[in-house]
Amino acid sequence: MNAQSKLDPIALRADFPILSRQVHGKPLAYLDNAASSQRPRTVIAALDEFYRAHYANIHRGVHTLSEEATAAYEEARDKLAAFIHAPDRRGVIFTRNATEAINLVAYAWGRVNVGPGDRIVVTEMEHHSNLVPWQLLAREVGAELAIVSVTDEGRLDLESLDRLLQGPVKLVAFVHVSNVLGTLNPAQEIVARAHTVGARALVDAAQSVPHLPVDVEALGCDFMAFSGHKMCGPTGSGVLYGRPELLEEMPPFLTGGGMIRRVGRLDATWNDLPWKFEAGTPAIAEAVGLGAAVDYLSAVGMEAVQAHERELTTYALERLGKLRGVHVVGPPAEERSGVVAFTVDSIHPHDLAQVLDLKGVAVRAGHHCAQPLHERLGLRATARASFYLYNTCEELDRLVAGIRKAQDWIGS
Amino acid sequence: MIPGDQVTQLYREHILDHYRHPRNQGTLDDADISSEMDNPVCGDLVRLDVRLKDGRVSEARFSGHGCVISMASASMLTEEILGKTVEELEALQDEDVFDMMGITLRPVRAKCGLLPLRVLQEGLIKLDKK
Numbered sequence: 001m002n003a004q005s006k007l008d009p010i011a012l013r014a015d016f017p018i019l020s021r022q023v024h025g026k027p028l029a030y031l032d033n034a035a036s037s038q039r040p041r042t043v044i045a046a047l048d049e050f051y052r053a054h055y056a057n058i059h060r061g062v063h064t065l066s067e068e069a070t071a072a073y074e075e076a077r078d079k080l081a082a083f084i085h086a087p088d089r090r091g092v093i094f095t096r097n098a099t100e101a102i103n104l105v106a107y108a109w110g111r112v113n114v115g116p117g118d119r120i121v122v123t124e125m126e127h128h129s130n131l132v133p134w135q136l137l138a139r140e141v142g143a144e145l146a147i148v149s150v151t152d153e154g155r156l157d158l159e160s161l162d163r164l165l166q167g168p169v170k171l172v173a174f175v176h177v178s179n180v181l182g183t184l185n186p187a188q189e190i191v192a193r194a195h196t197v198g199a200r201a202l203v204d205a206a207q208s209v210p211h212l213p214v215d216v217e218a219l220g221c222d223f224m225a226f227s228g229h230k231m232c233g234p235t236g237s238g239v240l241y242g243r244p245e246l247l248e249e250m251p252p253f254l255t256g257g258g259m260i261r262r263v264g265r266l267d268a269t270w271n272d273l274p275w276k277f278e279a280g281t282p283a284i285a286e287a288v289g290l291g292a293a294v295d296y297l298s299a300v301g302m303e304a305v306q307a308h309e310r311e312l313t314t315y316a317l318e319r320l321g322k323l324r325g326v327h328v329v330g331p332p333a334e335e336r337s338g339v340v341a342f343t344v345d346s347i348h349p350h351d352l353a354q355v356l357d358l359k360g361v362a363v364r365a366g367h368h369c370a371q372p373l374h375e376r377l378g379l380r381a382t383a384r385a386s387f388y389l390y391n392t393c394e395e396l397d398r399l400v401a402g403i404r405k406a407q408d409w410i411g412s
Numbered sequence: 413m414i415p416g417d418q419v420t421q422l423y424r425e426h427i428l429d430h431y432r433h434p435r436n437q438g439t440l441d442d443a444d445i446s447s448e449m450d451n452p453v454c455g456d457l458v459r460l461d462v463r464l465k466d467g468r469v470s471e472a473r474f475s476g477h478g479c480v481i482s483m484a485s486a487s488m489l490t491e492e493i494l495g496k497t498v499e500e501l502e503a504l505q506d507e508d509v510f511d512m513m514g515i516t517l518r519p520v521r522a523k524c525g526l527l528p529l530r531v532l533q534e535g536l537i538k539l540d541k542k
Contacts, residue, residue, distance in 0.1 A: 348479035350454050350524065354422060366454050380455030380477070409423055410431070410480060 007304040013390045015040040015296075026360025029395035034179050034207060034339050034386030035364050036229045039293070043232055046292035050285045058284055059258060059275070073284050076291030077274070083294045084224070085215040086241055090273035093240040093247075094287050098206040099129040101225035101240035102173070104277060105202055106133035108253040109223075109246065110171070113200075116142035118170045121199070123148040123156055123185075124376050125178045128369045130204040130225075134173060148174070150376055154181040154330040161193065169199040176208035180370045180384065181330035182313070182339030184208070191220045200246070206230060210297075211337050211388075212306040216241050232297060233290035236283040247273050254279035305389045309338030312387045312396065316340045319400045325411070326403060329377055338387035341368070344403060346411050349383040355406040356383075361399050421515050427484045434483060436490035438473040447535030448476070451527055456482045460531045462493070469493050469501070479524050481517070486528035488512050493532070502536055504529060 013019050016038050021028055030038060050072060056065035058073050081089045095101040110133075114120060120134050124147055138145040146164045149157045156174075165172075172194035176187050187203055194201040202223040208214055209224075210231030216224055223246075228237030252259055252270055259279040261269045270276045297305065314333040317340065320326050325345035330336055344352055349365035356363055364384045367374045374380065385399055440446075443461035450457040456478030463471040472490040477483075492512050493501060509529050510516060517525045 348454070348456075350479040350481075350521070351423075354521070367452075371452070374455075410428065 005301070005304065007300055007308050007389055009308065009390050009392050012300065013392075015042070016390055017041060017044070019390060023360040023362070024358050029359075029361040029391075029398050031385040031387065031391065031395065031399060032362045032364050033210075033230070033388040033391075034368070034384065036235070037210065037232050037388050038390070039232050039234070039289075040296050042296050043234070043289050043292045047234060047285050047289045050288045055285065057281055069284060072288045072291075073282070076287045076294075079291040079294045080239055083298065084209060084239075084241060085217050087217055088244050090244045091242050091247060093242065093274045093277045094282050095225075095238040095240050096236050096283065097227040097229070097238035098204060098225040099227075099238075101223075101238055102130055102202070102204065103133050104240055104253040105223050105225075105242070106137050108250040108277070109200075110134075110137040111141065112249075112251060114138075114141050114143050114170045117168060118143045119146050119164070119167050120144070121146050121148060121161070121164050121169055121172045121174075121194075123174045124150040125154075125156070125181060125183065125370065125373050126173075126175055127179050127204065127206065128371070129206075130173055130175060130202075131372065134171075143170070147372075150181075150373065154178070154183050155335070156183070156185055156190075158186075158189075158193075161190065165193060165197045165199070169194070169197055171200045171202060173202040173204070175204040175206075176214075177205075177211065177337040177339070178330070178370075178373070179207050179339060179386075180341045180368050180373055180382065182336030182341075183331055184212075184335060184337055187219050187221070195220065207337060207339065211302075211309055213302040222246055228286065228290040228293065231290075231293055233293035234283075234286040237286035237290040239290075240277070244273055247277070252276055252279070256280050258282070300389060306337075308389055309387050310334070312391055312393065313338050313340060315393050316385065316387075316396050316399070319396060320403075323400065323403060325407065329379070329382060338391075339384065340386070341382040341384040343379060343382055344407065344411075347406055349381045351410055352383045352403065352406050355409060356399065356402040359398060359402040359405065361395070361402050363399070422517075422521070423480060424515070427480060427513065427515070430484035430487040431480045434474075434487040436471075436473050436487065437475060439475055440471060440473050443473075445532070445535040445539050447531045447538060449527065449531045449534060451478075451482070451523055454479065454524070456524060456527055458482060458486050458528050458531045460486070460490075460528065460535060462532075462535065464498070467497055469496050474528065478527070481513075481521055481524040482527045485509060485513060485525045486531075489528045489532065498536070498539070501532065504532070 054068040058070040191201040200222040205226040209226040224241040328342045353365035440461035444464040445462035448459035457476040474486040
């Protein structure tokens with residue numbers, strides 16, 4: 001496959017066994033990728049192969065299997081580092097998911113570096129996973145949590161960011177791509193502004209790393225978190241990227257086996273990076289599977305993935321925009337990733353999702369773990385269609401037909 | 413796996429009728445049982461006001477917002493409980509709601525359908541404490 005060429009979703013679909021199944025007698029149109037993606041055969045095979053032929057615990061045994069398993073696990077780390085252009089593999093920590101990665105920073109970095117009267121800046125479009133850990137930290141240490149507002153068009157209000165940066169700011173934690181609005185935030189710009197006032201910057205990349213090329217060095221961020229299951233990888237796999245010099249200074253998060261160097265009766269010293277932050281037996285096979293997912297995505301090409309999703313988003317916004325009673329939230333296609341949330345007059349999103357399911361179309365309904373954003377938008381819930389490399393315009397036509405059906409059926 | 417016709421069943425005419433033309437919508441002043449609860453996952457909210465006369469439900473009203481299933485269930489429940497004693501209300505089970513609606517609900521949608529009953533049950537606990 002040529003990394004530069006346009007991707008062919010029909011050809012790629014053949015790589016994903018689940019996409020050939022039927023739901024309620026209809027071909028599955030899986031449009032819930034922002035919640036979790038599906039996996040290609042190569043990832044499923046990598047898990048299978050690892051368990052069949054190479055599995056043992058890592059970094060412990062001197063026997064052959066343990067050495068093979070350790071090599072596979074560490075090779076996966078190198079693949080992840082290359083995928084996000086991390087300059088140093090020591091900054092790539094395996095976690096269960098983005099949520100755990102952010103909590104790691106909130107506990108290990110936050111409780112040492114944020115104190116009474118300090119300010120933590122987040123945004124109104126955060127997923128709960130990049131909001132609740134900071135709420136807890138702020139409450140615990142007596143810090144202030146300040147929230148950058150979102151404009152009516154679904155963009156971050158950068159003037160409000162600048163105002164909030166005038167103060168004792170220790171951290172700016174923000175989402176790269178909104179899981180509701182789809183907004184692609186100017187991450188590089190936000191990180192630069194945070195650094196200007198001496199604050200650290202954490203990027204929640206759960207919706208960006210799976211969908212577009214991401215270069216942590218170019219972003220300049222101090223921390224970045226993402227989940228494997230949203231990028232064709234296994235559940236229970238995720239990554240925290242951190243600048244090694246910051247990770248070095250941080251105390252450990254979870255403690256126990258694997259993360260120690262030496263343990264005495266009353267005291268212990270810590271292992272080197274990255275293992276200092278990987279306590280206990282990690283999700284070994286899942287990390288290996290995530291490595292296979294990264295191989296798959298790299299072969300397709302992240303530029304091609306982004307371009308394909310842009311095409312789908314443009315088409316979806318055009319078709320939904322023409323439907324009576326349908327209201328899309330968020331910015332125009334050129335400013336967003338493949339996420340389209342919307343409401344339909346007099347139809348609750350749950351009912352809409354149920355009717356769509358009957359047509360084989362899988363979408364999410366609810367607040368998508370972003371309640372403050374829904375409050376800001378004056379909405380209780382939305383329906384959300386989110387795309388990936390294997391989705392087609394034909395599936396979007398089925399989404400539109402399903403919405404019409406729900407309007408006929410339920411709309412009064 | 414649940415066959416398609418069972419999902420179609422969810423939106424059967426009598427359910428849609430209760431959704432489009434809700435019975436007993438509103439609130440009651442000085443209700444004997446009054447309670448409100450939401451389902452944070454989908455934002456549904458149901459309030460129930462019940463007036464008792466001679467130990468039996470004489471009037472019931474519901475208000476709130478939500479999906480077809482939660483609103484139809486609330487509307488039906490206000491009819492279902494008329495004339496019942498407090499003991500009979502306390503004896504109501506999840507199965508009674510499914511029977512009342514005449515449908516089976518998968519776990520996620522069961523939360524929608526059972527929300528009005530949960531509101532009633534909370535109201536009854538408060539009544540006990542009065």
